[in-house]
Amino acid sequence: MTTESIRGSSDRSILVLTSLADGPKHGYSLIKDIESFAGVKMGPGTLYGALAKLEESGLIEALPEVDRRHPYRATAAGLELLRIRLSESARLAEFGLARITGAMS
């Protein structure tokens, strides 16, 4: 799995990385956090599909089990990828909003 294939695998991976950006979380906490900041309610299959890809790519890592649950943590590479993707999105949003403003004036 490459960074490019993460890019193509939809925004779910970015949502997971965004959630992990402020610290490790386990599955249930991830679902609740993503729902709170993005309004997206992930199911367990979808969440672990994203977690598996991210872990395989070295963008997140599992921490030792706590109460039968592995918390996950974003790696330095994961945080860097997230920074790049969010910067791209911010530039695109800025460009698009400027065009809309121009069209409406």
Add this chain to the structure above:
Amino acid sequence: MKRRILHLMLSLYPKRWRDRYAAEVGDLADELLERGESKPLRVAVGFLWSALLTRGHALKGHRSLLASSCALVVAIGAVAIFAMQTSPTSRSSTPTLDGRPQVGTLLLAKGRSSAHFAITALTPSTHTYDVLVETAASADVSVYFQTWYGQTLGAQYSTQGTLASNCVVTGARMTCLSHFPELGAERAGTWTVIASKRSGPSAAVRVSVTFQALPVG
């Protein structure tokens, strides 16, 4: 029944994926269902779709193998989802057990005797539970749980003497209430509640077990 089918659906994933994630994702699905935060059908469709994508990724470059593998996953997944939809004893048709007492009244015969009933334990790492034991004031009863994976958990060691400090006698009745914290090492599923006594006259024992979800956070 639906939960069992959901756990079986995890076998749709490739073995390597199952070995690493199946226990975790199964526990998470249980937790979401117990808290009433997801529906079995939604979880099942998510498993099917995710299993397809995972197999697709694992078999990239093997087109014929990929096609037959995906066809098999879709067929098995469709049968599982159909079975869930037609299952008469589904969790979705019953109210959540969170905060709801699971009660059994057991009759213990004269002399040494024991009796049991089954409860559904909610995920112990995210739930506390209360055990209320009611019996005759003169009876010496012990209550414990036998989990589906062979663990024995004490609930009320005795209703007499120093082990009954949590018990209150009202007239001829004895009421014992115990509160248990979350137990990270235990697992959800069917637990058997066993009440027993070593001697004395026959006695009726009413046991009520209530699981309560911990606050999220």
